Amino acid sequence: MRRGWAGAAAVIALTAVAAWAAPSTRPPSTGPVDEQVVHEVASQLRCVVCQSLSVADSPSETANQMRAIIRERLAAGENPEQVRAYFVAKYGDWILLSPPRSGFTLLVWVVPFVGLGIGLVLVAVAVRRWSRAPQAAAPSQIDPAVRERIRREMSQMDKP
Amino acid sequence: MIPELGYGATVAALVLALWGAAAAVMSARSGSAALLRSGERAAVGAFALITACIALMLYAFLTFDFSIQYVAINTNRGTPFYYRITALWGALEGSIVLWSWMLSIYTLIVVFQYRRRQPELYPWVLSVMLGILAFFLLVMTIPAPPFERLTPIPPDGRGLNPLLQDSGMITHPVALYLGFTGFTVPFAFAMAALIVGRTGEEWITITRRWTIIAWYFLSLGLLIGGWWSYHVLGWGGYWAWDPVENAAFMPWLTATAFLHSVMVQERRRMLKLWNLSLIILTFGLTIFGTFLTRSGIIGSVHSFTQGSIGIFFLGFLALALLGSFSLLASRMERLRAEGVLDSVVSRESMFLLNNLFLVAAAFTVFFGTVFPLLSEAVRGVKISVGAPFFNLVNIPVFLSLLFLMGVGPLIAWRRASAENLKRNFLKPVLAGFVAAAALRAVGVANGLVLTAMGLVVFVASTIALDLFRAVRARRRSGDGWSAATWGLLLRQNRRYGGFIVHLGILVVALGVAGSQAWSVQKEVTLDRGQSAELAGYHVRFDGLSASEESNHAKVTGAFTVTNGGAGGDVLHPAKKFYPQDQSPIAAVDYRLGFFEDIYVVLGDFANDGSHATIKVQVNRMVSWLWMGGFVLTLGAALAILPDARRTA
Amino acid sequence: MKASWLKWAIPAAVVPVLLLLAYGFKTNPHDIPSPLLNRPAAAFSLTTFSGAPISLESLRGSVVVLNFWASWCVPACYDEAPALERTWREYKDKGVTVVGVDVQDKEEAAREFLAKFNHSFPNAPDPKGRVSVDYGVYGVPETFFIDRQGRVRFKVVGGLTDETARHHLDALLKEPS
Numbered sequence: 001m002r003r004g005w006a007g008a009a010a011v012i013a014l015t016a017v018a019a020w021a022a023p024s025t026r027p028p029s030t031g032p033v034d035e036q037v038v039h040e041v042a043s044q045l046r047c048v049v050c051q052s053l054s055v056a057d058s059p060s061e062t063a064n065q066m067r068a069i070i071r072e073r074l075a076a077g078e079n080p081e082q083v084r085a086y087f088v089a090k091y092g093d094w095i096l097l098s099p100p101r102s103g104f105t106l107l108v109w110v111v112p113f114v115g116l117g118i119g120l121v122l123v124a125v126a127v128r129r130w131s132r133a134p135q136a137a138a139p140s141q142i143d144p145a146v147r148e149r150i151r152r153e154m155s156q157m158d159k160p
Numbered sequence: 161m162i163p164e165l166g167y168g169a170t171v172a173a174l175v176l177a178l179w180g181a182a183a184a185v186m187s188a189r190s191g192s193a194a195l196l197r198s199g200e201r202a203a204v205g206a207f208a209l210i211t212a213c214i215a216l217m218l219y220a221f222l223t224f225d226f227s228i229q230y231v232a233i234n235t236n237r238g239t240p241f242y243y244r245i246t247a248l249w250g251a252l253e254g255s256i257v258l259w260s261w262m263l264s265i266y267t268l269i270v271v272f273q274y275r276r277r278q279p280e281l282y283p284w285v286l287s288v289m290l291g292i293l294a295f296f297l298l299v300m301t302i303p304a305p306p307f308e309r310l311t312p313i314p315p316d317g318r319g320l321n322p323l324l325q326d327s328g329m330i331t332h333p334v335a336l337y338l339g340f341t342g343f344t345v346p347f348a349f350a351m352a353a354l355i356v357g358r359t360g361e362e363w364i365t366i367t368r369r370w371t372i373i374a375w376y377f378l379s380l381g382l383l384i385g386g387w388w389s390y391h392v393l394g395w396g397g398y399w400a401w402d403p404v405e406n407a408a409f410m411p412w413l414t415a416t417a418f419l420h421s422v423m424v425q426e427r428r429r430m431l432k433l434w435n436l437s438l439i440i441l442t443f444g445l446t447i448f449g450t451f452l453t454r455s456g457i458i459g460s461v462h463s464f465t466q467g468s469i470g471i472f473f474l475g476f477l478a479l480a481l482l483g484s485f486s487l488l489a490s491r492m493e494r495l496r497a498e499g500v501l502d503s504v505v506s507r508e509s510m511f512l513l514n515n516l517f518l519v520a521a522a523f524t525v526f527f528g529t530v531f532p533l534l535s536e537a538v539r540g541v542k543i544s545v546g547a548p549f550f551n552l553v554n555i556p557v558f559l560s561l562l563f564l565m566g567v568g569p570l571i572a573w574r575r576a577s578a579e580n581l582k583r584n585f586l587k588p589v590l591a592g593f594v595a596a597a598a599l600r601a602v603g604v605a606n607g608l609v610l611t612a613m614g615l616v617v618f619v620a621s622t623i624a625l626d627l628f629r630a631v632r633a634r635r636r637s638g639d640g641w642s643a644a645t646w647g648l649l650l651r652q653n654r655r656y657g658g659f660i661v662h663l664g665i666l667v668v669a670l671g672v673a674g675s676q677a678w679s680v681q682k683e684v685t686l687d688r689g690q691s692a693e694l695a696g697y698h699v700r701f702d703g704l705s706a707s708e709e710s711n712h713a714k715v716t717g718a719f720t721v722t723n724g725g726a727g728g729d730v731l732h733p734a735k736k737f738y739p740q741d742q743s744p745i746a747a748v749d750y751r752l753g754f755f756e757d758i759y760v761v762l763g764d765f766a767n768d769g770s771h772a773t774i775k776v777q778v779n780r781m782v783s784w785l786w787m788g789g790f791v792l793t794l795g796a797a798l799a800i801l802p803d804a805r806r807t808a
Numbered sequence: 809m810k811a812s813w814l815k816w817a818i819p820a821a822v823v824p825v826l827l828l829l830a831y832g833f834k835t836n837p838h839d840i841p842s843p844l845l846n847r848p849a850a851a852f853s854l855t856t857f858s859g860a861p862i863s864l865e866s867l868r869g870s871v872v873v874l875n876f877w878a879s880w881c882v883p884a885c886y887d888e889a890p891a892l893e894r895t896w897r898e899y900k901d902k903g904v905t906v907v908g909v910d911v912q913d914k915e916e917a918a919r920e921f922l923a924k925f926n927h928s929f930p931n932a933p934d935p936k937g938r939v940s941v942d943y944g945v946y947g948v949p950e951t952f953f954i955d956r957q958g959r960v961r962f963k964v965v966g967g968l969t970d971e972t973a974r975h976h977l978d979a980l981l982k983e984p985s
Binding site for chain 1: 393394395396397400401402403405430497500501502503504509512513516517519520523524527528531535538539541542543544545546547548549552553557682683746761763764773775
């Protein structure tokens with residue numbers, strides 16, 4: 001019985017000392033949360049202050065606080081999807097650095113590739129048309145010796 | 161006194177520019193030399209008046225004349241001397257003055273260079289340039305006058321945005337604007353060529369150096385912007401795909417395409433319509449970039465302001481694009497290709513692909529930048545498009561361009577035989593694969609990085625191979641190695657200048673690939689005396705100190721950084737508190753290295769200095785971006801040298 | 809022959825782009841609509857500058873004007889501060905509570921701000937930004953009007969004016985409890 005009381009007193013005393021010594025505004029630097037995951041979630045969110053940076057990159061105070069919130073929520077057991085959904089619920093789709101790949105915004109992901117594809121087709125068509133042209137011109141009657149000389153000189157022109 | 165003088169000078173310059181443009185047009189149609197000379201004198205007068213405006217503004221800055229609103233907003237009594245000068249272009253009104261001044265200088269150069277040499281095109285070129293100058297002077301007169309009075313006169317000014325109080329601020333806008341305004345000259349010549357009907361290669365040959373110089377300054381401006389972002393903004397990155405960054409990048413992309421496709425027109429007399437469209441598009445994009453920065457229609461960290469200025473720019477953009485494209489359409493018959501393509505496997509085709517990819521990239525960047533606007537217009541919902549999108553779509557395009565950079569210069573014109581291909585590319589291709597395999601063996605697993613590195617080695621090998629063979633051939637006539645190399649570079653300065661520019665791009669590409677793939681970072685809170693470790697660096701928090709500077713208060717941290725036991729270097733990241741500004745500005749401290757930089761940002765701290773939160777980054781290969789810039793400078797300088805005397 | 813009108817497609821293609829850009833003038837990229845409208849307002853529990861606790865729960869039943877401000881927010885927060893105090897004085901007996909939340913600020917600067925404007929309504933600091941993020945705050949000043957049932961009904965971005973405050977409060981007060 002006495003040992004139990006002494007033990008309890010020690011614990012209380014130690015806790016009191018620890019509480020007195022601990023700085024009050026320290027953010028948790030270690031925890032059960034993987035910093036990589038925090039960084040990953042933060043890099044998908046837009047910093048509302050810096051506008052073109054992600055929450056992971058931005059050095060602003062707001063981004064610091066948002067990262068702390070991400071850490072907290074992950075530590076509380078939420079998965080990255082839920083943390084993202086929380087921010088979207090508060091700020092709207094705008095907070096996501098990448099527009100969702102569905103609905104109207106799917107367009108932004110698709111159009112560039114479609115455009116590139118169309119471009120390739122156009123280039124192919126243009127190349128084909130421009131290569132076919134010489135057949136349209138009627139071959140004129142040139143003295144073979146002159147033609148040979150022209151051919152020789154033209155092939156020399158091509159050397160860099 | 162100053163405001164009235166300045167405003168008067170602005171209006172007078174506007175009137176002169178308008179008159180000069182009109183006189184030049186009238187002289188072109190009537191053949192009157194007197195009218196043309198009057199137009200030239202108007203150009204000189206406009207330049208003199210704009211210079212006077214700048215002198216007045218500088219005087220106001222240097223004498224703390226806070227009766228002028230622009231001075232009061234952008235400086236205060238604590239602003240250091242050189243920033244009082246650069247504050248001239250630190251905000252909207254001043255930036256337009258700088259733009260106008262550069263445009264007037266370029267116009268004068270055009271006057272002196274071409275009045276005798278190009279009598280037919282010259283009057284039209286002059287009128288187009290003076291017309292564009294008139295627009296910017298109009299902006300200076302109505303929506304963005306720099307000489308607005310401020311009453312009552314405040315005792316002290318607000319002060320320059322602290323983020324702009326940096327050496328990058330001195331050079332970045334200047335380089336960028338030299339680039340933007342530089343494209344006005346080829347554009348003006350293109351318009352003149354269309355109007356006059358001389359739609360051959362002439363306008364391209366005349367403006368070749370202008371295009372290279374403008375392109376170079378635009379490239380430099382973009383790189384300096386990246387440098388500024390890296391060492392000032394405190395996030396450790398150099399490019400954020402911010403709408404205004406994109407606005408400067410788009411004309412760079414189309415200008416690069418233009419630089420290449422004109423070579424096809426020069427040799428094969430094809431792509432006339434395409435080249436004219438490209439220069440119109442490039443010029444249009446420079447105006448669009450200015451519009452985007454100043455109209456406030458797309459949110460950006462760069463945006464200057466809102467107000468009616470956006471309407472002016474949109475109106476001018478509409479006029480310029482609709483006018484020039486309509487002119488183009490009306491002259492369509494003169495733009496038929498005179499040559500043909502012999503083979504798909506040829507340099508011409510490579511240039512076509514190069515153009516396709518560059519224009520596709522420009523379109524992607526444009527689409528992503530305006531998509532939020534489109535989404536709001538169609539659905540009423542605001543979304544944002546950020547870095548992940550631009551990176552995803554542009555990376556394959558840029559890798560393809562890297563590949564083309566290796567193939568293009570060496571593949572034969574017209575038709576590349578199998579022998580030509582083997583001779584030029586077998587070894588470089590092998591070298592590329594070997595490099596990628598070597599990296600893989602060393603542990604690099606990222607597919608993109610391997611591809612990028614392999615391509616870089618491939619391209620570098622093509623350049624080295626070509627250079628080696630050419631120098632060896634020259635040596636046969638008896639020169640030593642260095643004489644042969646120098647002689648080659650100077651004789652074929654266009655070609656080798658281009659190669660060196662490509663080399664510069666390679667170095668930049670290495671920097672981008674390496675920094676994206678291999679940089680690491682860590683956020684950590686340290687007690688005084690405590691250390692954190694990252695990638696072999698140990699960072700120990702030594703303490704904080706507070707100080708008062710001329711226009712801000714500062715808290716500086718001291719962090720000793722050691723790497724592998726070698727002597728400790730003390731880094732001093734700080735937080736600056738400017739009275740006129742909201743959140744404190746983080747001042748990063750860093751040590752640059754050839755392969756890696758150590759970079760520390762100060763975050764939260766306890767007022768008594770007992771602990772501090774820092775973000776430590778080890779950024780790899782970032783210095784290669786800046787080194788690439790130097791190589792670009794060398795290449796561009798070589799390319800614009802006057803042509804050496806050539807033997808037939 | 810087909811090329812004769814087709815060539816005008818080039819300048820014509822520019823037009824839709826110009827129209828889209830012109831549309832941009834009607835919108836404000838910084839004015840992002842709040843997804844919180846007509847949804848239950850997030851609960852908060854803070855300690856005012858005078859040491860008293862304040863929570864949304866305790867204010868259930870009155871109309872709440874929740875204003876986010878900072879002493880470094882020049883000039884907007886300074887411009888709207890007198891309007892907030894006036895609104896409070898006019899409506900406090902009508903079942904309206906004004907609560908100010910100070911974000912990312914230093915305590916002494918905040919107290920100076922409060923003293924300067926003689927705010928008599930409760931103000932509390934939000935040290936870790938939890939409340940700001942809970943309300944999707946982009947910047948300051950922002951003001952939320954919360955009805956008696958605890959739902960966010962209006963959001964004002966930028967400085968609040970007497971007219972806007974009166975307009976929203978009169979509307980909310982007319983509603984049945």
